Amino acid sequence: xxxxxxxxxxxxxxxxxxxxxxxxxxxxxxxxxxxxxxxxxxxxxxxxxxxxxxxxxxxxxxxxxxxxxxxxxxxxxxxxxxxxxxxxxxxxxxxxxxxxxxxxxxxxxxxxxxxxxxxxxxxxxxxxxxxxxxxxxxxxxxxxxxxxxxxxxxxxxxxxxxxxxxxxxxxxxxxxxxxxxxxxxxxxxxxxxxxxxxxxxxxxxxxxxxxxxxxxxxxxxxxxxxxxxxxxxxxxxxxxxxxxxxxxxxxxxxxxxxxxxxxxxxxxxxxxxxxxxxxxxxxxxxxxxxxxxxxxxxxxxxxxxxxxxxxxxxxxxxxxxxxxxxxxxxxxxxxxxxxxxxxxxxxxxxxxxxxxxxxxxxxxxxxxxxxxxxxxxxxxxxxxxxxxxxxxxxxxxxxx
Amino acid sequence: xxxxxxxxxxxxxxxxxxxxxxxxxxxxxxxxxxxxxxxxxxxxxxxxxxxxxxxxxxxxxxxxxxxxxxxxxxxxxxxxxxxxxxxxxxxxxxxxxxxxxxxxxxxxxxxxxxxxxxxxxxxxxxxxxxxxxxxxxxxxxxxxxxxxxxxxxxxxxxxxxxxxxxxxxxxxxxxxxxxxxxxxxxxxxxxxxxxxxxxxxxxxxxxxxxxxxxxxxxxxxxxxxxxxxxxxxxxxx
Ligand SMILES: Nc1ncnc2c1ncn2[C@@H]1O[C@H](COP(=O)(O)OP(=O)(O)OP(=O)(O)O)[C@@H](O)[C@H]1O
Ligand SMILES: [Mg+2]
Numbered sequence: 001x002x003x004x005x006x007x008x009x010x011x012x013x014x015x016x017x018x019x020x021x022x023x024x025x026x027x028x029x030x031x032x033x034x035x036x037x038x039x040x041x042x043x044x045x046x047x048x049x050x051x052x053x054x055x056x057x058x059x060x061x062x063x064x065x066x067x068x069x070x071x072x073x074x075x076x077x078x079x080x081x082x083x084x085x086x087x088x089x090x091x092x093x094x095x096x097x098x099x100x101x102x103x104x105x106x107x108x109x110x111x112x113x114x115x116x117x118x119x120x121x122x123x124x125x126x127x128x129x130x131x132x133x134x135x136x137x138x139x140x141x142x143x144x145x146x147x148x149x150x151x152x153x154x155x156x157x158x159x160x161x162x163x164x165x166x167x168x169x170x171x172x173x174x175x176x177x178x179x180x181x182x183x184x185x186x187x188x189x190x191x192x193x194x195x196x197x198x199x200x201x202x203x204x205x206x207x208x209x210x211x212x213x214x215x216x217x218x219x220x221x222x223x224x225x226x227x228x229x230x231x232x233x234x235x236x237x238x239x240x241x242x243x244x245x246x247x248x249x250x251x252x253x254x255x256x257x258x259x260x261x262x263x264x265x266x267x268x269x270x271x272x273x274x275x276x277x278x279x280x281x282x283x284x285x286x287x288x289x290x291x292x293x294x295x296x297x298x299x300x301x302x303x304x305x306x307x308x309x310x311x312x313x314x315x316x317x318x319x320x321x322x323x324x325x326x327x328x329x330x331x332x333x334x335x336x337x338x339x340x341x342x343x344x345x346x347x348x349x350x351x352x353x354x355x356x357x358x359x360x361x362x363x364x365x366x367x368x369x370x371x372x373x374x375x376x377x378x379x380x381x382x383x384x385x386x387x388x389x390x391x392x393x394x395x396x397x398x399x400x
Numbered sequence: 401x402x403x404x405x406x407x408x409x410x411x412x413x414x415x416x417x418x419x420x421x422x423x424x425x426x427x428x429x430x431x432x433x434x435x436x437x438x439x440x441x442x443x444x445x446x447x448x449x450x451x452x453x454x455x456x457x458x459x460x461x462x463x464x465x466x467x468x469x470x471x472x473x474x475x476x477x478x479x480x481x482x483x484x485x486x487x488x489x490x491x492x493x494x495x496x497x498x499x500x501x502x503x504x505x506x507x508x509x510x511x512x513x514x515x516x517x518x519x520x521x522x523x524x525x526x527x528x529x530x531x532x533x534x535x536x537x538x539x540x541x542x543x544x545x546x547x548x549x550x551x552x553x554x555x556x557x558x559x560x561x562x563x564x565x566x567x568x569x570x571x572x573x574x575x576x577x578x579x580x581x582x583x584x585x586x587x588x589x590x591x592x593x594x595x596x597x598x599x600x601x602x603x604x605x606x607x608x609x610x611x612x613x614x615x616x617x618x619x620x621x622x623x624x625x626x627x628x629x630x631x632x633x634x635x636x637x
Contacts, residue, residue, distance in 0.1 A: 005509050016497035309493050312454055314482020314558070315510040316475045389474075393481075394454040397493065 001319050010326035017299065024295035025335045028377070031288020032339025032369045035281045037346050039365035042277035047358040049266065049273075060133065061237055062257040063092070063224040063245070082249045083220035086209055092226065095244055098233040103129035103225040104209045108216035110180045112156075112205055114166040121162055122204045123179065125212020133227040136201065139163075141173040141188030144208050152210030156184040160192040161202040179205065180215055194356055234258050281365050288339075289376035292332050296377070300324065300384035301399075307388040308396025317389040321382055328381020329374060336373040340366065402428040402451060402562070402593075407460035409446050409616075420446040422616035423460070430561065433594045435604035435624070438613035444597040445566055447613065451595060452485045452564045453477045482511055486555030486592075488565040492547045494539040494554075500546075501526060501535040504553045511558060525553040529583060545576025552583055562593040569603060581606070601627060 014021045065084040086104050093102035106125030111118050128146045130136070143157055156177060163172050163186075172186040184207065193201040213219070228237060238256045246252040300307075310320050343361065351359050388396055409421040420443045428434055428451075436444045449455035450462065453469060462469045464480065472480065481487075494503045504522040513521070526535050529549035539547055548568060555563060565584065569577035581603060588594045596607065604610050605628035612620035622630075 001510050001512050002514075005512075005515075009509060012497060012502075305493075306495060309495070310506070310510065311478055312452075312481060312487055312493075313507045313510065313554070314478055316478045318475075319510050392455055394449045397454075 027291025028335025029339040033342035034284040035369035036343025040361035044359040059228045061226040100227045101129035106212040107222040125209040137191045139189045152208040155187045157188040157206040159202040163189045293380040296380040304388040304399040308393045312393040324385035328377040332377025336370045405461040407457045410458040435607035436597045442613040443616040486560035486563045490567040565596040
């Protein structure tokens with residue numbers, strides 16, 4: 001029996017049982033597409049998170065209030081640390097030659113409005129230094145004034161989205177806005193920059209640090225961002241920062257985050273995400289596998305009498321098995337290919353809709369999805385057929 | 401030559417044992433036409449299946465052309481069925497998805513006959529059973545008699561030495577039955593050994609030898625002429 005004849009015979013059977021073939025094809029297709037898409041989403045999320053933290057930049061240190069044990073995960077709200085103040089920021093900037101600038105950051109949310117247009121936004125209280133430290137650029141106007149330990153000027157810089165929503169079609173620079181109960185004057189608009197460190201820069205309003213502290217009635221900064229003078233200064237600076245702060249506060253009550261320490265603390269979460277990904281892929285694949293299995297089981301048991309007949313007409317067991325194997329592999333293989341195509345198409349659609357999300361199906365998942373569908377198809381195509389060929393022809397023929 | 405020596409076929413069902421064949425000893429010579437008759441359940445089909453290597457005897461020795469069959473592997477049995485036997489089943493057993501011609505080609509597909517030759521030989525075989533016009537029809541689109549003729553074309557396509565027919569006319573009216581019997585007569589005339597199960601004494605009377613089975617045993621051996629002379633043979637149902 002030539003391979004071509006085997007193929008023809010198998011394809012004939014598949015075409016004849018169109019509905020069944022279509023059903024199992026769909027099962028495999030959806031399973032494989034699900035694996036491709038889900039793992040692409042997961043991998044994208046991983047890259048997204050990693051990208052966010054890489055965006056801290058290797059030349060930044062972040063000082064946050066509160067002491068965190070070295071391996072305690074992310075800093076939380078533990079104990080009652082001393083306030084982190086603007087004076088601390090100024091002192092760090094002045095005392096450390098390895099620090100280019102020390103930028104205080106305060107955070108809160110409030111409603112901003114331009115007459116009847118209003119919107120809830122994240123408000124960052126900060127100074128001049130944030131612009132270069134974060135590699136932000138101005139679209140128009142100017143950024144906030146330098147470190148200001150006084151009352152704080154009543155000025156604001158808008159993220160690009162906020163600017164568009166409050167001042168559609170207008171230049172906001174020079175115009176007044178309200179933040180909570182205060183009136184501020186817009187002095188600049190940032191370039192669009194997407195999301196950094198979990199903060200959507202386009203959707204914030206930035207004000208001078210004292211202004212923000214007054215708005216939110218806070219005494220402590222959210223953090224101090226230190227921009228280093230060059231690479232490789234992280235560790236020395238971290239030690240000096242801790243020493244200076246211990247001296248100023250009478251105890252070591254701050255935590256210094258570097259890119260490494262943040263990514264390190266997050267690696268547990270990333271690992272969990274990766275495992276969840278693998279689990280999702282495995283579940284989708286087994287669903288697809290069970291689909292193929294059912295179809296092949298039904299197909300073979302319905303056709304046990306055909307197996308008997310073929311044997312009665314002189315077909316050898318391995319010829320019959322080759323036919324069923326070909327059928328199964330044709331089904332699961334084409335289902336797998338279709339699934340890959342569908343997955344990629346859906347991915348394309350997703351990327352078109354959300355271009356910022358780094359969607360990426362990992363090669364291992366693509367390979368695993370396709371091979372698993374093939375292997376499961378082959379195994380469950382051949383196993384039940386083997387049972388049928390093990391029968392004497394007359395016993396198989398009389399099965400219904 | 402077919403030699404059966406004390407062949408039994410026992411079915412175990414729950415606690416009961418059923419002797420479908422009980423120590424049957426018989427010889428069938430090349431070129432003979434043997435009819436198997438007997439009441440329903442007497443073991444006619446079982447005997448035919450054992451002879452055709454579709455079933456294995458529980459006891460006894462079956463030798464085919466001098467070789468004991470029970471020593472053969474599954475694949476060797478398949479080869480014997482392919483090279484030695486042609487089967488005609490009462491219920492046709494055609495593959496529904498295949499055309500008449502494709503059904504006739506199935507044994508050749510598994511025997512590795514090239515495509516062009518398969519087409520030529522199957523067309524010839526269909527012509528020989530008078531079905532050239534119906535070559536592209538599926539079994540469901542054929543009458544019972546036509547289906548049985550397709551089955552005969554399939555059974556003879558690899559030029560077997562022995563033709564086994566289990567009530568080939570059982571589902572047919574007398575006209576269609578006569579056509580089928582005429583074909584079988586012709587094949588026997590060409591030298592094929594023919595073993596046929598039948599309920600119809602008139603059909604059995606065409607045979608050279610008639611074996612009457614009862615309860616799994618050969619109860620009587622007659623010649624076709626003796627059966628015809630008896631006017632009415634013993635018949636089941
Ligand atoms: N697979 C089986 N399992 C159990 N018993 C069986 C099986 N096949 C046949 N038998 C029994 O063996 C006996 C002989 O069966 P067989 O089919 O040979 O009869 P038969 O002479 O061909 O009858 P009929 O004329 O009705 O076709 C019957 O009693 C039947 O019930
Ligand atoms: Mg019978």
